[in-house]
Amino acid sequence: MLSISHRGRQMPASPIRKLVPYAEAAKKKGTKVYHLNIGQPDIETPKQILDAVRHFDFKVLEYSHSAGNESYRQKLVTYYKKVGIDINYQQIIVTTGGSEAILFGFMSCLDAGDEVIIPEPFYANYNGFAVAADIVVKPITSYIENGFALPPIEEFEKAITPRTKAIVICNPNNPTGYLYSREEMERLKQIIIKHDLYLFADEAYREFCYEGKHISAMHLTGVDDHIVMMDTISKRYSACGGRIGALVTRNKSVLDTVMKFAQARLSPPSFAQILGEAAVDLPDNYFDTTKAEYMKRRDLMVSRLNAMPGVFCPNPGGAFYAIAQLPIDDADRFCQWLLESFSYQGQTVMLAPATGFYGTKNLGKKEVRLAYVLNVSALDKAMDCLEQALQEYKSVQRELSYVKETN
Amino acid sequence: MLSISHRGRQMPASPIRKLVPYAEAAKKKGTKVYHLNIGQPDIETPKQILDAVRHFDFKVLEYSHSAGNESYRQKLVTYYKKVGIDINYQQIIVTTGGSEAILFGFMSCLDAGDEVIIPEPFYANYNGFAVAADIVVKPITSYIENGFALPPIEEFEKAITPRTKAIVICNPNNPTGYLYSREEMERLKQIIIKHDLYLFADEAYREFCYEGKHISAMHLTGVDDHIVMMDTISKRYSACGGRIGALVTRNKSVLDTVMKFAQARLSPPSFAQILGEAAVDLPDNYFDTTKAEYMKRRDLMVSRLNAMPGVFCPNPGGAFYAIAQLPIDDADRFCQWLLESFSYQGQTVMLAPATGFYGTKNLGKKEVRLAYVLNVSALDKAMDCLEQALQEYKSVQRELSYVKETN
Numbered sequence: 001m002l003s004i005s006h007r008g009r010q011m012p013a014s015p016i017r018k019l020v021p022y023a024e025a026a027k028k029k030g031t032k033v034y035h036l037n038i039g040q041p042d043i044e045t046p047k048q049i050l051d052a053v054r055h056f057d058f059k060v061l062e063y064s065h066s067a068g069n070e071s072y073r074q075k076l077v078t079y080y081k082k083v084g085i086d087i088n089y090q091q092i093i094v095t096t097g098g099s100e101a102i103l104f105g106f107m108s109c110l111d112a113g114d115e116v117i118i119p120e121p122f123y124a125n126y127n128g129f130a131v132a133a134d135i136v137v138k139p140i141t142s143y144i145e146n147g148f149a150l151p152p153i154e155e156f157e158k159a160i161t162p163r164t165k166a167i168v169i170c171n172p173n174n175p176t177g178y179l180y181s182r183e184e185m186e187r188l189k190q191i192i193i194k195h196d197l198y199l200f201a202d203e204a205y206r207e208f209c210y211e212g213k214h215i216s217a218m219h220l221t222g223v224d225d226h227i228v229m230m231d232t233i234s235k236r237y238s239a240c241g242g243r244i245g246a247l248v249t250r251n252k253s254v255l256d257t258v259m260k261f262a263q264a265r266l267s268p269p270s271f272a273q274i275l276g277e278a279a280v281d282l283p284d285n286y287f288d289t290t291k292a293e294y295m296k297r298r299d300l301m302v303s304r305l306n307a308m309p310g311v312f313c314p315n316p317g318g319a320f321y322a323i324a325q326l327p328i329d330d331a332d333r334f335c336q337w338l339l340e341s342f343s344y345q346g347q348t349v350m351l352a353p354a355t356g357f358y359g360t361k362n363l364g365k366k367e368v369r370l371a372y373v374l375n376v377s378a379l380d381k382a383m384d385c386l387e388q389a390l391q392e393y394k395s396v397q398r399e400l401s402y403v404k405e406t407n
Numbered sequence: 408m409l410s411i412s413h414r415g416r417q418m419p420a421s422p423i424r425k426l427v428p429y430a431e432a433a434k435k436k437g438t439k440v441y442h443l444n445i446g447q448p449d450i451e452t453p454k455q456i457l458d459a460v461r462h463f464d465f466k467v468l469e470y471s472h473s474a475g476n477e478s479y480r481q482k483l484v485t486y487y488k489k490v491g492i493d494i495n496y497q498q499i500i501v502t503t504g505g506s507e508a509i510l511f512g513f514m515s516c517l518d519a520g521d522e523v524i525i526p527e528p529f530y531a532n533y534n535g536f537a538v539a540a541d542i543v544v545k546p547i548t549s550y551i552e553n554g555f556a557l558p559p560i561e562e563f564e565k566a567i568t569p570r571t572k573a574i575v576i577c578n579p580n581n582p583t584g585y586l587y588s589r590e591e592m593e594r595l596k597q598i599i600i601k602h603d604l605y606l607f608a609d610e611a612y613r614e615f616c617y618e619g620k621h622i623s624a625m626h627l628t629g630v631d632d633h634i635v636m637m638d639t640i641s642k643r644y645s646a647c648g649g650r651i652g653a654l655v656t657r658n659k660s661v662l663d664t665v666m667k668f669a670q671a672r673l674s675p676p677s678f679a680q681i682l683g684e685a686a687v688d689l690p691d692n693y694f695d696t697t698k699a700e701y702m703k704r705r706d707l708m709v710s711r712l713n714a715m716p717g718v719f720c721p722n723p724g725g726a727f728y729a730i731a732q733l734p735i736d737d738a739d740r741f742c743q744w745l746l747e748s749f750s751y752q753g754q755t756v757m758l759a760p761a762t763g764f765y766g767t768k769n770l771g772k773k774e775v776r777l778a779y780v781l782n783v784s785a786l787d788k789a790m791d792c793l794e795q796a797l798q799e800y801k802s803v804q805r806e807l808s809y810v811k812e813t814n
Contacts (some may be wrong), residue, residue: 008515013670056457056461059452060449060450062447062646107414108415109415112414196409241676253411260535261418263421264421264535265507269678270674275468365754
């Protein structure tokens with residue numbers, strides 16, 4: 001029979017994108033929507049790197065090497081050296097976005113039914129790649145009360161089974177913005193040594209650390225074979241549409257295996273490799289400017305949030321996300337209501353319900369993720385909307401629960 | 408234990424690329440290598456579509472829609488209309504190359520252990536995507552003697568089991584160049600109706616048909632839900648490095664499912680979507696010129712091949728590949744010898760052993776695939792090399808078999 005695969009049915013629809021029709025309807029009504037729901041920065045892609053693409057001079061748009069152009073990989077060696085990661089170009093496989101690096105990592109190191117442990121809340125698309133690779137995500141919970149710090153070792157050990165093959169972290173974290181300390185990274189190292197696990201480290205937001213220094217998984221010593229880093233230029237240079245990432249590891253068997261997956265899909269996109277290569281030559285202060293901008297936004301947003309009655313938002317140490325707890329009982333319903341039924345001075349705000357970032361059912365129901373990807377003035381207006389919305393929502397919620405109780 | 412996954416070990420290394428180190432060594436020795444081994448055309452990418460990329464005017468390289476830019480998909484509707492395929496833009500999901508379309512199709516319609524039937528020889532990377540999706544390829548053999556025509560229905564039916572979910576064809580075919588007739592397409596239609604199967608149709612080479620008209624799977628009537636077409640701009644516009652393809656189907660459940668896989672990886676590459684969009688506006692005679700060029704090459708190569716003693720090469724009806732049977736007993740060894748030990752006037756030729764295109768062991772050992780992606784004069788020289796090589800190889804082969812017998 002013509003049927004959809006089980007995995008196709010299991011595949012989660014994007015929790016971030018499922019509210020899109022409501023946003024579109026709101027816009028059709030003439031409401032301005034502030035998008036704090038997705039990690040698409042408004043920061044301009046540096047002109048010099050866009051120009052590098054404008055000035056390409058080939059006549060045939062050829063396949064690149066399956067692992068990416070050697071010239072680009074050599075440049076990346078320079079880039080990684082600057083952030084204290086010593087590798088050679090053969091330890092880098094250029095991928096189609098960080099997404100493909102994650103998928104290739106899962107596919108190469110885990111078989112159907114194998115398990116990865118991921119501290120939750122976590123980047124929702126890990127679920128999608130896990131379904132594609134037919135592996136099992138075992139979440140262990142981190143809590144808003146202590147700013148989403150790494151769960152204690154015992155929690156990892158409770159989750160480990162004979163099928164556990166890896167731990168996945170995103171550092172700094174999407175969606176929490178949490179930046180793992182050196183001490184926490186060392187703790188992870190002890191676990192992966194003791195239980196012989198891979199550590200998959202998604203370091204897409206490496207440059208955006210506001211409190212303390214970024215400790216890469218690649219900085220950990222004596223665990224070379226354990227570490228598989230997933231990387232991307234998407235956020236770093238505001239170049240999301242380029243679809244250029246990388247899988248980096250010193251583990252030769254993993255590299256050889258990933259390379260076979262890379263060969264099957266022929267090559268990563270050529271144009272954006274030019275952009276990525278040019279990006280390594282950006283002046284060293286490029287990130288200072290961007291970081292300062294994000295920090296200003298974070299400071300504004302987090303202080304506005306914490307000033308709202310009943311709202312708690314831990315100060316994120318990195319990335320450009322924060323999770324806030326709101327005085328609501330159902331974040332999905334609230335986020336939909338914001339788009340469907342609310343506006344303030346002709347404006348509203350789109351947030352991501354945190355439920356989509358938890359693997360454990362019913363967690364995150366009072367929480368939302370906010371991406372501070374808009375400029376300070378837009379963010380401020382978005383916060384006005386949210387403040388007003390929470391005020392109005394009190395009575396809506398009362399009504400809703402009344403309806404529920406009497407039905 | 409830190410281990411490589413079973414599927415990672417199963418993943419085939421590219422049979423086309425495994426000779427690369429020998430080619431590199433030959434070049435280091437100063438030998439010129441004619442590359443007939445890969446489907447990388449030398450045809451220039453049309454200047455107007457490269458210029459479209461040069462003149463992009465955005466400031467932020469954003470994610471596109473997960474299904475591709477709507478403007479591009481709308482353009483593709485126009486393109487498909489020109490080739491007699493009537494669809495709307497919501498029936499198109501833009502993918503990262505044709506590769507991703509194949510993977511998404513497999514993932515969405517088949518589960519682990521499910522089977523696809525593919526006439527062999529077939530595009531070797533189908534094996535890779537099958538391993539990634541954990542599905543089973545059941546090859547049914549087509550034969551060089553009758554030009555690699557579609558195997559008879561009985562052969563399909565013999566291969567069908569309760570796990571069979573789909574038939575995969577590539578039309579015109581890579582690696583054989585075979586162009587399926589209307590009658591063969593109708594035969595396939597009967598099979599997919601009778602056994603309720605999907606027909607995955609890879610139509611990457613649609614424009615390159617020299618004998619007769621291309622019949623798309625999308626032209627078949629009354630089987631809308633059965634047909635999933637995989638497409639790409641790579642060969643059509645000599646734009647392999649763009650990594651832009653498409654999955655096209657009128658089956659709504661398949662579209663909805665593929666869309667979830669598409670969302671997980673966020674979006675296809677932005678730059679090359681601009682190129683793809685511009686390509687639809689190329690003058691209608693664009694393909695005439697390209698086709699005439701390929702046809703000239705085919706005619707030269709095939710006639711040169713058939714003039715060599717002991718060589719048989721059926722005249723391919725489409726694409727830019729041909730499979731030739733050579734008077735050799737091990738194509739892999741011969742292709743390696745061409746690079747390692749042979750040169751003629753300082754030149755040699757790189758071919759793809761056909762063994763990598765067969766799913767059945769030990770088939771294709773006397774066959775090679777040749778891609779006529781070089782201009783006529785280079786092709787002619789490549790044929791000189793091959794002719795000379797076959798002459799010399801006779802004694803090499805005698806010697807090799809002598810060594811074998813006496814050991």
